[in-house]
Amino acid sequence: MSKASRYNIYGENTNGKKYIFNSYTRQCELLDDKVFQAIKDNKQDEQNWSGKSRSELLKKGFIVEDHVDEIELVDHKFNMAAYASDMLDLTFVMTHACNLRCIYCYQQGATKSFTDETQKRVIKYIEHSVKNGTRKLFVNWFGGEPLVEAERVLKMSEEIYEIVKKYHVSYIGRMTSNGYLLEKDLFEKLISYRTINFMITIDGTKEHHDAQRPHKSGGGSYDKIINNLLAIKSINKRFVIDVRVNVSTENGKDIEEFVDEFKRLFGDDKRFNLVFEAVHDWKGERIGEHMESVVADADVIKEIYEISIKKDIPLRNYLEYSTEVQICPAVKKTGFIIDGEANVFKCEMAMSDEVFGKESLVGYIDQSGKMVLDTVKEAKWLTRSRDLSMCYDCVAYPYCMGGGQCNYGMKFHHELRCKDNVDYLIWSSEMLSMKREEELWIE
Numbered sequence: 507m508s509k510a511s512r513y514n515i516y517g518e519n520t521n522g523k524k525y526i527f528n529s530y531t532r533q534c535e536l537l538d539d540k541v542f543q544a545i546k547d548n549k550q551d552e553q554n555w556s557g558k559s560r561s562e563l564l565k566k567g568f569i570v571e572d573h574v575d576e577i578e579l580v581d582h583k584f585n586m587a588a589y590a591s592d593m594l595d596l597t598f599v600m601t602h603a604c605n606l607r608c609i610y611c612y613q614q615g616a617t618k619s620f621t622d623e624t625q626k627r628v629i630k631y632i633e634h635s636v637k638n639g640t641r642k643l644f645v646n647w648f649g650g651e652p653l654v655e656a657e658r659v660l661k662m663s664e665e666i667y668e669i670v671k672k673y674h675v676s677y678i679g680r681m682t683s684n685g686y687l688l689e690k691d692l693f694e695k696l697i698s699y700r701t702i703n704f705m706i707t708i709d710g711t712k713e714h715h716d717a718q719r720p721h722k723s724g725g726g727s728y729d730k731i732i733n734n735l736l737a738i739k740s741i742n743k744r745f746v747i748d749v750r751v752n753v754s755t756e757n758g759k760d761i762e763e764f765v766d767e768f769k770r771l772f773g774d775d776k777r778f779n780l781v782f783e784a785v786h787d788w789k790g791e792r793i794g795e796h797m798e799s800v801v802a803d804a805d806v807i808k809e810i811y812e813i814s815i816k817k818d819i820p821l822r823n824y825l826e827y828s829t830e831v832q833i834c835p836a837v838k839k840t841g842f843i844i845d846g847e848a849n850v851f852k853c854e855m856a857m858s859d860e861v862f863g864k865e866s867l868v869g870y871i872d873q874s875g876k877m878v879l880d881t882v883k884e885a886k887w888l889t890r891s892r893d894l895s896m897c898y899d900c901v902a903y904p905y906c907m908g909g910g911q912c913n914y915g916m917k918f919h920h921e922l923r924c925k926d927n928v929d930y931l932i933w934s935s936e937m938l939s940m941k942r943e944e945e946l947w948i949e
Contacts, residue, residue: 508560508569510548512576515901515931519939520812527935530580530904531567534938545569577898584907588838588888592641595841597854598628600652600659606684606727608719610752619655620662620846623873627848629665630875636673640840643670643677647701648843648854653687660692663699670700678703684719686727690737702745705781706731707752710764714757732771739775748822750781753807761810769819779822780814782807808933815940836866836887837913842877850877852887853914862918887913902927 515527524542527534537545545568563569570576601619604611636643645666647659663679670677679701688706708731709715716726735747749768753761765780772778784807814821835841836852843851848871851857856866865886869879894908906927915921 507572508564509572510545511567511570512899513580513901513904514545514568515935516542516546517932517936517939519936519943521940521943523939523943525935525939525942526568527931527938528567529901529931530576530583533566533568534935534942535566535568536939536942577903580904580907583904584833587833590838590840592639593644593838593840594632594635594640594642595644595646595835595838596632597646597648597835597843598652598662599648599650599843599845599854599857600655601650601846603654604650604684605654605686605722606651606719607722608684610718610754618846620658624844624846624848624871625658625662627871627873627875628844629662629669631871631877632666633669634875636669636675641675643675645677645679645701647679647681647683649682651684651687652681653683653692656687656692660695660699663696663701667699681705684727685731685734686721688731688734688738690734690741693734693738694741694743697741697743697745704745704747705750706735706747707750708732708764709752709754710757711760711767714754714760714764718752718754718757735778736771739772739778744777746777746779748779748781750783753782753784753810758806758810762813765810765814765817765819769817773819776820779820781822782810782814808937811933811937812940815937821937821941833907834912834914837907839888844871848872850879852884856914856918859918862914865918866914886917890916900924900928902931905931 511528511530513529515529516524517527518524523536524539525534525536526542526545545563560569564571598620603619632643643666649655652659666677666679669675677700679696679699680703681696681701682705685706685708688704707719708728709718712726712728715728719727721727735749738745738747749772751757751761751764757764761782768778768780811821834853835843841852843854843857843866845851845857849867850869850871851866852868853866856862859866865883868883868887869877871877890908890913897903897906897908902924906923912921912923915923
């Protein structure tokens with residue numbers, strides 16, 4: 507016998523189509539009224555499933571066998587991701603310097619960068635790790651703006667690439683960049699060293715982008731970034747560029763105009779995707795002067811996604827058909843942030859926190875390449891030290907893992923964000939259902 511999953515979201519999108527989204531399997535499916543209602547009412551009789559096979563519904567997680575404890579499955583998935591011994595997830599804060607002056611930036615404006623000594627220690631640490639069991643390596647090049655230190659990024663990338671080739675380790679490099687310095691030649695060198703995933707921010711139309719993300723010289727940055735991306739588009743290699751749009755109360759009015767422009771420039775290339783994110787209060791000095799830009803209503807983002815789907819824009823939705831656990835690297839045993847002085851942190855946002863910044867500093871890499879950790883501090887990030895029983899029946903539990911997405915917010919600022927997580931899942935699953943509807947129509 508079987509039962510309906512406790513982690514199903516049942517909905518009807520704006521086109522009147524019924525759908526179910528399962529937050530554990532991350533599967534979304536349009537269903538006719540009969541099978542939709544049968545699962546929702548937990549009527550596990552195959553005559554109610556209107557042609558949907560039991561095996562199909564089980565595979566997608568909409569129903570589960572009676573003996574299955576879904577809470578155990580979620581906790582097992584969390585433990586496998588958080589305590590994996592064969593994976594290393596590193597973020598390098600190459601510099602705190604930046605060539606832009608974004609109005610919502612939470613960083614404090616320091617200019618410290620990686621040193622030659624730190625580079626040597628990090629490379630030794632990586633080689634030691636892969637010699638001793640690391641089989642999957644992820645590196646995120648971060649800043650400030652990491653490409654302010656482009657020469658060092660390339661040198662380290664080359665050294666890491668040689669190590670992973672030598673020891674046959676799976677490796678993917680990711681970069682979070684403003685795109686201003688990401689010219690074609692530099693991009694080609696980066697992807698040759700397996701840095702193939704990029705997050706580039708463009709905040710809407712030229713007018714609004716240049717207002718929210720001006721160059722430090724006072725001029726705009728939009729034209730240079732767009733020209734760089736158009737040059738990159740001509741490269742016939744595998745890569746993914748997610749163009750993130752931080753939606754504020756100002757640029758939200760003209761986002762549809764930008765969406766049309768994006769489609770004209772990049773709509774024919776599936777390597778380029780749009781990601782929409784509301785401008786939040788990410789703390790820091792600058793956002794305090796621009797609090798009117800903060801977007802508090804998730805429906806604003808939902809509306810923009812709906813517009814983009816109808817225009818057949820390539821979108822990146824991080825829930826889409828992905829069974830991976832999307833927990834913050836800070837919650838992973840082998841997830842670390844390393845700064846220019848070989849200090850080891852757990853949370854990049856906490857590094858800039860005047861009150862809790864020291865809690866994020868959990869150790870350092872010594873001259874021999876050994877990582878020395880303070881286990882007392884480390885334990886604060888790797889444990890979910892509260893009663894999770896209140897979370898077990900929440901549809902968001904497989905998504906937030908009881909705070910596993912942001913221990914910084916939960917443990918230090920006591921922000922559970924339960925309603926935000928549920929609301930995000932509901933509207934995001936609706937967007938998936940609409941995209942699925944478009945796919946079926948094309949088929």
